[in-house]
Amino acid sequence: MSGHLAVVGLGPGDARYLTPEADAALAAAQSLYGYAPYLDRVPLRAGQSRHASDNREESARAAAALAHAAQGARVAVVSGGDPGIFAMAAAICEAIESGPESWRALDLTIVPGITAMLAVAARVGAPLGHDFCTLSLSDNLKPWELIEQRLDAAASAGFVIALYNPVSRARPWQFGAAIDRLRGHLPPSTPVIFGRSIARPDECVSVVALETADAAHADMATLVIVGSRETRVIARSGRSPLVYTPRAVAEVSA
Amino acid sequence: MSGHLAVVGLGPGDARYLTPEADAALAAAQSLYGYAPYLDRVPLRAGQSRHASDNREESARAAAALAHAAQGARVAVVSGGDPGIFAMAAAICEAIESGPESWRALDLTIVPGITAMLAVAARVGAPLGHDFCTLSLSDNLKPWELIEQRLDAAASAGFVIALYNPVSRARPWQFGAAIDRLRGHLPPSTPVIFGRSIARPDECVSVVALETADAAHADMATLVIVGSRETRVIARSGRSPLVYTPRAVAEVSA
Numbered sequence: 404m405s406g407h408l409a410v411v412g413l414g415p416g417d418a419r420y421l422t423p424e425a426d427a428a429l430a431a432a433q434s435l436y437g438y439a440p441y442l443d444r445v446p447l448r449a450g451q452s453r454h455a456s457d458n459r460e461e462s463a464r465a466a467a468a469l470a471h472a473a474q475g476a477r478v479a480v481v482s483g484g485d486p487g488i489f490a491m492a493a494a495i496c497e498a499i500e501s502g503p504e505s506w507r508a509l510d511l512t513i514v515p516g517i518t519a520m521l522a523v524a525a526r527v528g529a530p531l532g533h534d535f536c537t538l539s540l541s542d543n544l545k546p547w548e549l550i551e552q553r554l555d556a557a558a559s560a561g562f563v564i565a566l567y568n569p570v571s572r573a574r575p576w577q578f579g580a581a582i583d584r585l586r587g588h589l590p591p592s593t594p595v596i597f598g599r600s601i602a603r604p605d606e607c608v609s610v611v612a613l614e615t616a617d618a619a620h621a622d623m624a625t626l627v628i629v630g631s632r633e634t635r636v637i638a639r640s641g642r643s644p645l646v647y648t649p650r651a652v653a654e655v656s657a
Numbered sequence: 658m659s660g661h662l663a664v665v666g667l668g669p670g671d672a673r674y675l676t677p678e679a680d681a682a683l684a685a686a687q688s689l690y691g692y693a694p695y696l697d698r699v700p701l702r703a704g705q706s707r708h709a710s711d712n713r714e715e716s717a718r719a720a721a722a723l724a725h726a727a728q729g730a731r732v733a734v735v736s737g738g739d740p741g742i743f744a745m746a747a748a749i750c751e752a753i754e755s756g757p758e759s760w761r762a763l764d765l766t767i768v769p770g771i772t773a774m775l776a777v778a779a780r781v782g783a784p785l786g787h788d789f790c791t792l793s794l795s796d797n798l799k800p801w802e803l804i805e806q807r808l809d810a811a812a813s814a815g816f817v818i819a820l821y822n823p824v825s826r827a828r829p830w831q832f833g834a835a836i837d838r839l840r841g842h843l844p845p846s847t848p849v850i851f852g853r854s855i856a857r858p859d860e861c862v863s864v865v866a867l868e869t870a871d872a873a874h875a876d877m878a879t880l881v882i883v884g885s886r887e888t889r890v891i892a893r894s895g896r897s898p899l900v901y902t903p904r905a906v907a908e909v910s911a
Contacts, residue, residue, distance in 0.1 A: 414676070422771065424673035461904075485771075487778045489904070493786025496901035500891050507893040513779040515771050517676065517739075524741045525767040532747025534807055536790045536816060544905035553788055553814045560810035561803070562790060637754050639761040647750035650715075650743070651798035 405508050406472035410492050412485040412516020413444055417602035420522070425514045432479035436468040437491075441481045461491060465498040473505045485518035489539050489567045519626040520565040523598030526608045528637070528645035530596055530628045533652070535563035540570075540577050547577065554581055558588035563634060563648055566627040570618060578627075579618045585629055589613055594636050594646050596628040597621055610636065610646055659762050660726035664746050666739040666770020667698055671856035674776070679768045686733035690722040691745075695735045715745060719752040727759045739772035743793050743821045773880040774819040777852030780862045782891070782899035784850055784882045787906070789817035794824075794831050801831065808835055812842035817888060817902055820881040824872060832881075833872045839883055843867055848890050848900050850882040851875055864890070864900055 409428040414420035429435070429445050437445075439455035456464045464480065472478040482490040492513050499506045524531045536557040542550060557564050564585070569578040582595075591614035598608045599622070609620065613629065621627055633652060637645040663682040668674035683689070683699050691699075693709035710718045718734065726732040736744040746767050753760045778785045790811040796804060811818050818839070823832040836849075845868035852862045853876070863874065867883065875881055887906060891899040 419678040419681070420676050420769070422668070422674050422676055427673070485775050485779075487775060487783045487785050489786070492779070492783035493901050493904050496782050496786070496889075496891065496899050497903055499899065500889065500901075507891065507896070511899070513782070515674070515775040515779040517769050517771065518775065521739050521741060521769040521772065525739075525746070525769040528750050528767070529741045529746035531741050531791075532743070532750070534790070534792045536788070536811070537785075538788045546906070549815070549906060553816065556810045556814035556816075557790070560807045562807065562810075635750075635754065637750065637761065642761070645750050645753065645765070647747050647754075649751055650747050652800070652803060 405510060406475045407477045407510040407512070408468060408472040408495070409479045409512045409514060410486045410495055411479050411481050411514045413441060413481055413483055414517035415484070415519070415522040415601040416444060420517050420602055422514070422516065425516060428512065428514050429479055429481070431477060433477045434471055435479050435481060436464055437481035441483050445481060461494040462498065465491065465494040466502065469495065469498055469502060469506045469509065472509050482516070485516045486513055487515065488518040488537065519567065519598070519601070520628065522601040523596060523608065523626045523628060526598060526601060527596055527610060529647040530594070530630060530634060531563060531565065531648065533563065533633065533648040533650060534561070535565060537565045537567070539567045540581055541568040541574065542577060550581070551584060554584050555588070558585050561631050561633070561652070563631045564629045566629065568623070569621040569625055569627050571623045578621055582613070582616050586613060589632065593632070594630040594634050596646060597625055599625045610644060659764060660729045661731045661764040661766070662722060662726040662749070663733045663766045663768060664740045664749055665733050665735050665768045667695060667735055667737055668771035669738070669773065669776040669855040670698060674771050674856055676768070676770065679770060682766065682768050683733055685731060687731045688725055689733050689735060690718055691735035695737050699735060715748040716752065719745065719748040720756065723749065723752055723756060723760045723763065726763050736770070739770045740767055741769065742772040742791065773821065773852070773855070774882065776855040777850060777862065777880045777882060780852060780855060781850055781864060783901040784848070784884060784888060785817060785819065785902065787817065787887065787902040787904060788815070789819060791819045791821070793821045794835055795822040795828065796831060804835070805838060808838050809842070812839050815885050815887070815906070817885045818883040820883065822877070823875040823879055823881050825877045832875055836867070836870050840867060843883070844886065847886070848884040848888050850900060851879055853879045864898060
């Protein structure tokens with residue numbers, strides 16, 4: 404009786420983006436763990452217990468879910484988007500590495516989901532159509548100096564940049580500082596995409612130029628994509644513009 | 658009568674990873690365009706026409722699908738994985754930008770899917786659990802020198818690296834050269850993950866150390882993830898090891 408733990412990606416906030424594999428994993432669970440707004444997206448099923456916790460309690464949630472599964476239960480931990488991208492799968496692995504031997508014996512399944520950058524990119528065209536970097540702007544778990552180094556490396560090497568966790572109440576200045584830093588590498592007209600609540604009633608997507616981007620466009624739930632020098636905007640009469648990064652790069656920049 | 662074009666991500670090769678949104682877009686189409694092996698994954702529906710083309714004919718396929726939609730038809734172009742990641746969405750945008758005005762008037766929808774790096778990462782743990790770069794190794798559309806610059810920038814800044822298109826018949830040496838270059842930045846024990854055919858009968862996932870990684874592990878359909886200095890391997894008795902990148906980085910490396 405080794406127990407089973409599934410770490411399940413819900414995708415963006417609508418059942419149309421939940422894969423059948425994720426739905427089956429949720430249906431098979433005896434107990435569900437997760438951040439309350441994510442649990443609220445999962446249909447209620449008779450006999451399932453629910454254990455909601457705060458967004459900042461990932462390590463405690465991981466340990467509680469693993470301990471429960473190690474008792475022989477079938478447990479699912481839910482993540483918005485994909486559990487492997489700045490979400491619960493890494494927290495579960497960290498807990499397994501430092502936890503009791505019985506946690507390593509668990510049958511662990513990770514069910515991928517549509518992560519925010521894919522959902523936002525699809526709404527505007529193909530901004531991630533060429534090489535890109537994916538970076539969390541949160542300096543809760545890494546030094547701000549490292550984030551600056553990575554922004555510099557990514558922008559100067561010509562990567563498009565997808566930014567998760569741009570802003571929070573405890574981190575009010577970091578996004579503005581990141582945008583300022585990127586202005587040192589990229590032309591003022593570089594497209595910047597802000598997307599939040601994709602596929603939900605309050606969905607909001609906007610495209611601005613780097614010179615006018617500011618922190619007022621972003622909150623905790625916003626995903627930001629900053630284009631490269633190659634990223635292009637196609638105006639369309641009566642429709643929102645398309646933003647894409649071409650597949651071809653003709654020359655190495657100086 | 659402006660026509661409609663959907664660019665649809667099929668995810669990895671199994672219907673369990675096809676979202677309801679993608680399934681609905683496929684069902685609503687009058688005509689389907691795509692690389693033949695991707696079209697073969699779509700259930701046959703009465704009255705739909707199919708237009709299969711070769712993998713290397715992305716631009717011609719994009720133009721044909723757009724021209725067909727501009728006649729007022731409901732057309733879907735299928736992509737494996739996510740259409741926005743080294744796939745058809747960028748080819749469609751390129752064609753729209755250089756094509757007739759009527760193509761800009763089309764109702765264009767891009768339906769995201771589970772891209773290969775998410776599917777492969779989920780099979781082994783959470784290797785993409787921290788900052789990462791996503792890079793195509795194909796030098797068909799960009800100079801090899803630029804790929805080298807980006808590998809250097811990504812590895813030296815501590816990003817995990819996901820590599821698409823590592824090898825093809827026409828590009829036999831590039832993957833070996835990329836691995837050699839990364840050995841100059843990363844410890845010999847750095848985990849390298851090779852994944853192909855996720856969720857298909859011939860699924861194959863392996864984890865090796867950077868010092869022993871070689872081109873024999875990869876083919877055209879392989880997705881490769883090269884860890885950072887932070888990426889860890891957890892041995893499990895009787896189970897395959899977990900590979901993950903912790904959420905926290907304590908210090909900036911020299």
